[in-house]
Amino acid sequence: MATPAIEIEHLSKEYPYGFLNLKKKKSLEDLSMRVETGEVFGFLGPNGAGKSTTIKLLMRLIFPDGGTARILGKSIDDVSMHRDIGYLPEQPYFYDYLTAAELLDYFARFHGLTAADRQTRVQNMLKKVGLETAKKIQLRKYSKGMLQRVGLAQAILHDPQVVVLDEPMSGLDPLGRREVRDIILELKKEGRTVLFSTHILSDAEMLCDQVGVIVGGKLRGVGTPGEIVGIKTQGMEILFEVADGKNLPLLSKATRTGGSYRVQLPEQELYGAIDQLKAAGARILSVAQIKPTLEEFFMNLVEADRAQANAVEVSGK
Amino acid sequence: MKNVRTVAANTFREAVRDRVLYNLVFFALLMMGAAILVGQISIGIEESVIISLGLTAISVIGLFIAVFIGVGLVSKEMDKRTLYALLAKPVERWEFLLGKFCGLVMTLTVNTAAMAVGLYLALWSVKHTLEKSDAWVLVAVYLILLKLALIVALALLFSCFTTPFLAILFTAGIYVAGVFAGNLRTMQAVNITAGAMTLMKGISYLLPNFENFNVMGAVAHGRGVPGAVVGQATLYAVCYGVVVLAGAAAIFSRRNLK
Numbered sequence: 001m002a003t004p005a006i007e008i009e010h011l012s013k014e015y016p017y018g019f020l021n022l023k024k025k026k027s028l029e030d031l032s033m034r035v036e037t038g039e040v041f042g043f044l045g046p047n048g049a050g051k052s053t054t055i056k057l058l059m060r061l062i063f064p065d066g067g068t069a070r071i072l073g074k075s076i077d078d079v080s081m082h083r084d085i086g087y088l089p090e091q092p093y094f095y096d097y098l099t100a101a102e103l104l105d106y107f108a109r110f111h112g113l114t115a116a117d118r119q120t121r122v123q124n125m126l127k128k129v130g131l132e133t134a135k136k137i138q139l140r141k142y143s144k145g146m147l148q149r150v151g152l153a154q155a156i157l158h159d160p161q162v163v164v165l166d167e168p169m170s171g172l173d174p175l176g177r178r179e180v181r182d183i184i185l186e187l188k189k190e191g192r193t194v195l196f197s198t199h200i201l202s203d204a205e206m207l208c209d210q211v212g213v214i215v216g217g218k219l220r221g222v223g224t225p226g227e228i229v230g231i232k233t234q235g236m237e238i239l240f241e242v243a244d245g246k247n248l249p250l251l252s253k254a255t256r257t258g259g260s261y262r263v264q265l266p267e268q269e270l271y272g273a274i275d276q277l278k279a280a281g282a283r284i285l286s287v288a289q290i291k292p293t294l295e296e297f298f299m300n301l302v303e304a305d306r307a308q309a310n311a312v313e314v315s316g317k
Numbered sequence: 318m319k320n321v322r323t324v325a326a327n328t329f330r331e332a333v334r335d336r337v338l339y340n341l342v343f344f345a346l347l348m349m350g351a352a353i354l355v356g357q358i359s360i361g362i363e364e365s366v367i368i369s370l371g372l373t374a375i376s377v378i379g380l381f382i383a384v385f386i387g388v389g390l391v392s393k394e395m396d397k398r399t400l401y402a403l404l405a406k407p408v409e410r411w412e413f414l415l416g417k418f419c420g421l422v423m424t425l426t427v428n429t430a431a432m433a434v435g436l437y438l439a440l441w442s443v444k445h446t447l448e449k450s451d452a453w454v455l456v457a458v459y460l461i462l463l464k465l466a467l468i469v470a471l472a473l474l475f476s477c478f479t480t481p482f483l484a485i486l487f488t489a490g491i492y493v494a495g496v497f498a499g500n501l502r503t504m505q506a507v508n509i510t511a512g513a514m515t516l517m518k519g520i521s522y523l524l525p526n527f528e529n530f531n532v533m534g535a536v537a538h539g540r541g542v543p544g545a546v547v548g549q550a551t552l553y554a555v556c557y558g559v560v561v562l563a564g565a566a567a568i569f570s571r572r573n574l575k
Contacts, residue, residue, distance in 0.1 A: 059405045062573040079407050087405035093397050095327070097334040109323045110406040154402055 003073045005162050005193035006035035006058070011067035013053055013217075027053045029217045031067070035195050035210070040188050042204035042225070043197040045214040051197035052090050054214070055166045059087050071162055083111060086160035090167045090197075092151035096140035100131050100150050103139065104157055111158040125153040130179060144171035152180060156187065163187055165196035169203055181207060201225075215301045234290045236270045238263050242282035250276050264290060320412040321419060324403075328420020329427075332386065342428060346435055363443045368537040371436035372457050376533075378432065379425055379465040380492070386424075387472030388484040390417040395574055396481075404574075411566035418473055418562060422466050429465070433458045450539050456547060457536040463554040464530035468492060470558045471525070474565040477572060495527040529553050 013028040028050045035041040045051045056062045058069055060076055074081040094103050101122050108118040126132045129149040139147065148171050155163055169177045184207050187194050198204055204211050205225045212222045221228055241260050245251040250273055254261040265273055270287070277284055355366050391414070394400040403413065436454060441447055471491055475484035501521035529550045532542045
């Protein structure tokens with residue numbers, strides 16, 4: 001069996017809080033998962049679920065209270081492992097007295113690249129993330145989106161085999177998000193492994209081979225995006241236009257938006273509804289599955305968690 | 318050591334681009350100007366007054382830089398989270414810490430050297446010549462630099478486990494206590510029990526003895542500084558500094574970042 005790119009076993013982390021830090025809050029509980037080589041893995045969860053904690057543990061920015069993790073077969077305590085890893089922190093902030101080119105050159109030095117190699121890579125990377133024209137501006141003058149791009153550039157500058165991105169789309173405009181998506185897909189095409197955290201389901205659906213859902217510090221499921229969310233389809237939605245809808249019973253259930261109508265119905269009623277629309281001479285604009293939003297999906301998990309906790313409390317176990 | 322050099326060079330670059338540092342150099346030049354003025358009104362002891370005032374200014378300004386920038390070396394990186402991307406590179410935490418220390422010591426060296434040049438210019442402007450004995454000023458400056466390096470190490474140590482405000486208080490407190498460490502050892506008090514006296518002496522040996530680096534009085538009066546004193550102070554600074562930095566590295570290597 002091939003060595004997974006990332007392997008996490010029973011990882012747990014508690015944070016102290018309160019007076020003299022005597023109380024402890026579990027941030028991560030017995031997390032075990034694998035990310036296979038060449039896979040794009042989305043780490044999904046609401047804010048405070050434990051996504052960033054897991055990533056920080058992998059990057060040895062914080063230390064676990066229990067469990068182990070390996071990246072490319074090496075323990076996360078092994079610093080040499082970082083030669084093959086790229087990391088973008090959440091809401092990155094860099095030395096604001098440096099320009100983007102200086103910052104990338106600085107980071108490239110830790111990877112033992114020659115001056116000529118550094119220069120070429122820095123130029124290419126700035127071009128790749130769309131900062132070529134801003135390379136001589138100090139980072140203190142950069143917008144949040146531009147910093148995110150610099151962060152992405154420093155993460156992939158040294159051609160890492162594994163790229164870990166903590167909320168890479170955060171702070172980006174639609175164009176920036178698309179560029180990041182393209183970069184992730186390009187990394188995948190090059191055979192690199194990408195682990196990224198997000199709470200935006202559409203990003204995960206578009207990019208990921210596998211997703212892991214974490215809520216309340218516990219991993220609640222791993223699978224393809226379809227497996228995780230798709231199976232919970234809540235029905236179908238039809239968007240249509242109709243000139244005269246007097247003889248269309250469906251119209252009573254529909255909502256008018258602009259010149260078109262939108263109707264939501266159970267999956268088994270779809271074909272009947274389409275027949276009705278055809279008969280009434282309606283023009284069907286789109287038919288789509290209604291999936292729960294990520295928020296709903298997470299809320300269900302959180303509520304299930306609470307219900308389980310209450311049940312345990314009542315039963316005294 | 319390549320990583321240490323890289324971090325040190327960047328720390329130096331940060332200091333150079335930091336306007337506070339330029340202001341301090343400007344302030345130093347102002348102090349030199351004041352020294353010249355005092356020299357002119359202190360008939361017969363101009364040289365002594367200028368050397369005393371100049372060395373004091375070098376020491377005090379260096380002290381401010383060492384404490385305030387020293388404490389910020391690590392805490393600022395943690396607060397602003399600039400450290401995150403760096404520690405995800407193949408860099409040991411002790412390499413980062415040592416690099417920061419070396420970078421600030423490099424900054425202090427350049428800053429102190431610039432102020433020493435200012436001091437010599439002030440001396441020359443009063444005497445219109447420089448004598449061989451004036452070279453002792455360089456020895457005093459060297460010992461001040463050793464003291465400042467030790468203070469940077471202490472500031473780094475405290476900033477590794479406490480808030481910047483407390484780290485400043487602790488560093489300043491240790492400095493003041495360290496200045497009087499020698500007095501604690503030789504103190505004869507009537508109202509203190511023998512146990513308390515032993516404890517006090519023990520503490521005095523743990524505290525950095527900053528008096529080891531103070532040769533200002535001798536140099537200001539044209540007296541030389543024995544080589545043994547310089548050697549001893551150097552050895553003391555190196556040993557004490559290594560212990561403090563090792564402690565800082567041990568703490569920082571297991572520190573959870575926010």
